[in-house]
Amino acid sequence: MSDIESEAVGRTTDNKAVRPRIPTRYLVLALIFTITVVNYADRSSLSITGSSVQADLGFSTVQLGYIFSAFSWAYVVGQLPGGVLLDRFGARRVYAFSLVLWTLVTVAVSLVGLITTPVLIAVTILFLLRLLLGAFESPAFPANARVATAWFPTAERGRATAIFNSAQYFATALFAPIMGWITHQFGWRWVFVMLGVLGLALAALWLRWMDSPRNHPRVTAAEFETIRSGGGLVDLDAPKDGSTAEVQPRAPLNATTIKQIFSARALWGVYITQYAVNALTYFFITWFPVYLVQGRGLTLLEVGFVAALPAVCGFGGGLLGGFLSDGMLRRGYSLTAARKVPSVVGLALATSIGLCNLTDSSVVIVALMTLAFFGKGIGALGWAITTDIAPPEASSFVASTMNAFGNAAGIVTPIVIGYTVQATGSFTIALWFVAAHGVLALIGFAVMGPIKRIRFNSA
Template sequence: MSDNTTASSGGQTAAPATTGRRVPTRYLVLALIFIITALNYADRSSLSITGTSLQEDLGFSSVQLGYIFSAFSWAYVVGQIPGGILLDRFGARRVYALILGLWTLVTAAISLVGLITTPVLVAVTVIFVLRLLLGVFESPAFPANARVATAWFPTAERGRATAVFNSAQYFATALFAPVMGWVTHQFGWRWVFVLLGVLGVVLAVVWLRWMDSPRHHPRVTPAELETITAGGGLVDLDAPKTGTSDAPKLQRARLDRRTIAKIFSTRALWGVYVSQYAVNALTYFFITWFPVYLVQGRGLSLLEVGFVAALPALCGFAGGLAGGFFSDAMLRRGYSLTAARKVPSVIGMGLATSIALCSLTDSSPLIIAIMTLAFFGKGLGSLGWAITTDIAPPQATSFVGSTMNAFGNVAGIVTPIVIGYTVQATGSFNTALWFVAAHGLLSLVGLAAMGTIRRIQFDEP
């Protein structure tokens, strides 16, 4: 039976028959989390576009701006494990709706800072706190994405699915950087945060009204449900936790101390953590200091930066999609899961190290070309979420995703601060570029430490 057959599942009344090709519901789910993730990254990267104007308006120093850039990640890291526990307990639908609404309010609130005369230290503190809250509220988002992908996609499609939502970070820059640059140029930096707030409210309503688990979603056909289930999708991951016979065992499994101890003693997961940290170091350079580098280091105008920053982002987006599709294509051609996930990762992160070459030239067009290549490679090699969905034990999918995201986003604390101090001490971005490039090599160490990629199974206590 085709995925496109229109019928009902889970005991629901059959839907009317339709003619023509029907888009599988899992692809619509993926489109929705892609759009939400793009907004997620637009929110967290908004200061990279507005940072120069905000710095001039409120009087921040480079070090203060570096700390503000890092504030998000301090809270984002701390919030990962509690966020994962909430997801394992309450499911992605409810948790995602709540956090999307909360992070939207915090983003919009930044527009109010400094409307009345405010001492610099007070303004720094207020924005720092708001960015901390943004980090807390966004912390479950990517683990929720991974949880949705684990439930809605068979293993052979999961590389593509995770690549699509992960590549939203590049699409966000490609789409929103020019828009935010133009809005800042025309109306001022405050209106960027108002715009993002309005978009967040709309998406929170759409998510809450339309999203459900695969087995209970009214649009899912029996054929599509069979495709997902037979292919290894955990369709009951967010099913109601009842005591009836149809309640899946993985939902009744407990995330206890014994399981957590096993997770933190598993070498493969530590390989994922190290690799994700390295990948995120490049990400956070791009969404924090890169636009500032173009303004202060290369002399571009703010309006030019919005469009120039979109070029590496578009190539990062293309690389992210290419990595996922390349990985799944290798699986279809009979390569092992380990080879299918690692080969694109190694190639991509090798290319990402080319960012160091920017320190060897004064040509702005050549620098943009190198950045474009580096971020294509970074996108190609960003398969950490696919690997996590492949190896996480069923009773702790969100917990493992959250711990991976926590370790990975320590880079969001370290990278902006190190670059801030480096730029202030040297008056140049050259050392900072070498620092960022070194993380491409670190990611290869993590990939080697993973060993064979397969789902971890823990016996129930």
């Protein structure tokens, strides 16, 4: 909290001292963090329940790999339309609509196979539901980035994006044991029912409470000035006249501005890096629990708790990376150094996942996975970098293109691992494949060059 804010909230109009209250932007961050936790729990739920679903419905390993990948096919395709919708209508309405739809799809998964169904039909239905889940979740992370751009000054944005990005790790740490226990005690279907209830409750909260910094009734003048003067794009989803009317639709992108976006070197570096980081992510949220069951012989109940260990360290690494980055900015380092140094160090650590092939000890393997996930968390600053370089006129479009390229890894990684495991009967090649993406991420940072905001050239 800034000195201006502390002074403003530390007294009332009649000069009676009161306890300083939490700035509204931190509550906004807590809300998008919570929604993102449930978002990742929804998309990773099939990895925890996968072995039970496979046994119950009779899927093969390759079929399970395709079902794992279905989410990303639609998620990638949905990024650009989602970004355009966010730029036109703002995060509040688009995010709420998206949240309700993906929650209904999550609940529908619980109904698959309730009536005796041939395996191929069950596979097809589940594949289609995962496609819908990917399509409806596609605006979520660009919306998070848009909210962070509007609500946080530049010097706090690394922490803000690190916090909502670290929700993916917290989701696994929190929900993997819960989902494993529910599956063990009551069956896999109840996992999806639970997630549905949580999603609908969050959608109602979002619609009731969320607004832009200019229009939010809880934002003080001091906090608004802190955000605005520090580089927050406070009018990103608010009318330019400062009224409290609904945000007006924005003009669509044209060919000239899109060409300038895709000719930016920094963005191509982000695309490469985000693809590599997400390859590591999708291994952990798809095949990692299956690896523990089929490759290491753990029970499903054990997997729920063991999978939480790397996730806890990934969560800690994610927070550490954001705080280190913002701390370097405050100490006078350039934006490029502040974003790249933690990222490079973290993703170098992430390559340690390949060392799992050199030991048969389950304890050592879990330790190495934990180290790799910790490093990946530190290095996952792609969203902070995107908010730093995206032009204001197309912030969500740029965020969506980054997310589309990054989540192409969610298509490739589950399928490649599914085929290699079925062909070789082990996860050896799969682990080397995943580790190689840590090196690819480092190449992406070299391509990226200096980090600075893209400005459109006037036509």
